[in-house]
Amino acid sequence: MQRIGDIARRPDRNARTQMTEASDNRLSISRRERVAHDSNAAQGATMAEKWVGDLGSDIGSARWFRSLGLLIALIIVTFAFWPDFSALHAAAPSRLTQEERDEYRSQMITPLALGADSGRRMGPSRLVVPLANAPERPIVELTATLGKDDSLAAMLRRAGVSGTDASRVEELIGNALPLEDLAGGTSFDIRLGRRANPSQPRPLENLTFRARLDLELAVAREGGPLALERRAIRVDDTPLRITGTVGSGLYRAARAAGAPAKSVQQYLKALGDALDINREVGAGDTFDMVIEYKRAETGEVEVGDVLYAGLDRRGSPRAQLLRWGKDGRFYDANGQGELREGLIRPVNGAVGSGFGMRRHPILKIRRPHNGLDFRARSGQPIFAVTDGTVIMAGRNGGFGNFVKLSHGGGLATGYAHMSRIAVNRGQRVKRGQVIGYVGSTGLSTGPHLHYEMYRNGRVINPASVDFVVRQQLSAAELRQFRSQLVELKKVKPGAALEPLVPASAQTAEPEREADRLSNAPA
Secondary structure (H helix, E strand, O other): OHHHHHHHHHHHHHHHHHHHHHHHHHHHHHHHHHHHHHHHHHHHHHHHHHHOOOOOOOOOOHHHHHHHHHHHHHHHHHHHOOOOOOOOOOOOOOOOOHHHHHHHHOOOOOOHHHOOOOOOOOOOOOOOOOOOOOOOOOOEEEEEEOOOOOOHHHHHHHOOOOHHHHHHHHHHHHHHOOHHHOOOOOEEEEEEOOOOOOOOOOOEEEEEEEEEOOEEEEEEEOOOOEEEEEEEOOEEOOOEEEEEEOOOOHHHHHHHOOOOHHHHHHHHHHHHHHOOHHHHOOOOOEEEEEEEEEEEOOOOEEEEEEEEEEEEEOOEEEEEEEEEOOOOEEEEOOOEEOOEEOOOOOOOOOEEEOOEEEEOOOOOOEEEEOOEEEEOOOOOEEEOOOOEEEEEEEEOHHHOEEEEEEEEOOEEEEEEEEEEEOOOOOOEEOOOOEEEEEEOOOOOOOOEEEEEEEEOOEEEOHHHOOOEEOOEOOHHHHHHHHHHHHHHHOOOOOHHHOOOOOHHHHHOOOOOHHHHHHHOOO
8 A cells, every 4th residue: 555655656756856847947048038138238238328428528538529429410310301391482373264264253143233144154065155145034023112201103113114114103003092101111013024125124014012901903014005903802800809817917918818019008008097007907807908900811910909998807897998089099988088187288398487476577576477487499389288279369468479278167278479370269279289389479588488377267377287188978979889889899809810711602602401402412
């Protein structure tokens, strides 16, 4: 058993011996490589020390001169390979020929003032023949816009219509409607035909424009002279009714409901004359407005004035206002007009002398001053402070040129020292109407207006009067007024926005039930 173990251990000793020898061989090789590397490094260091040195030390030695020579050689090599940065001289450009110029012009945008000619349109080939004069378009179609305070004939001539055709068009359209009714910004679709020679203007073939929402006019030449054609356009005039609930603000609520800004402003103004919007309108109230609204079958729309302004609170009407009369004022459901200040300032100027006792500037004595003196320049207009009737117009002693108005209810006003009177006795005047002009006639020291007010024939202080006007409709007008109010409140909200039924469908005769059954397939 012991021999067997000895025999088993012998191969292990041999293996260890071989591994030791291999390791010694590798160490020997590594030492030799390291010695060789150190030898090469030493040789490289010796070469560097031989040619590269510090020029600040060992001056005059052989090593110093070698380093200096190496530096000079490197400088020479650097300058020898230095690039040339001087400018490159190009050849002088040659003049373009006409053909080349045309080719370049085809890539440019030429102004209309130069004829908008952009050079050659086609590539050169044997099929292309140069023309002395390019052929004109047989028909020219354009759109011209009428400017503010512009004449129709002048606009047409600027568009290229001949003077004869422009005058004829103006005459034809003037027979159909007043030319002053043509609003600035109106567009005209114009078609001009072929002219006989280039020196003549093109003849007018057709002109079309929208004269009104319900009318289109056309001037056409059908193988003869120009003739006018009227084209009626169907218009739906169902008023636009908009209702909604007030939230954080009445204006925002109305705009959010789809009301135009101009209509909302008119609504607020009408409502503000009847109640205090800031205090009497709150969240949860219901606003109601009816607006004049017209739609043409071609799609155009015209929005007019507010016809009705209403406000409800918890289901009960708070305000019901209807626009009535030529002046367009609002009246409530009882036919009473809006409350408004009845007096305006008679002239644009400051008060120079008040009502009461004073020393007269000319007579030099103390006497009552029975009115107000307004400073103003000579010739300034004088206005009626409210509606009234002229009961005096002419010379009146120290008042000079004098006008007196009666306003009803025992109230009257007087205007003195006018330079010129603009009304006659018995004439009805409106609030703000010019009745004369500032002057210095009569007992006066200079141009000014002496303004007086009378109640039942007695002079009173104009500054002490709080004059308020409220009109009341007559019995006959009140019946018509209430009938109109009922009709407007019957309008369905949003009915004006429903699709228009074509005219052909409206005029078609409805099919009878018997005919429908007889035409039905078996």
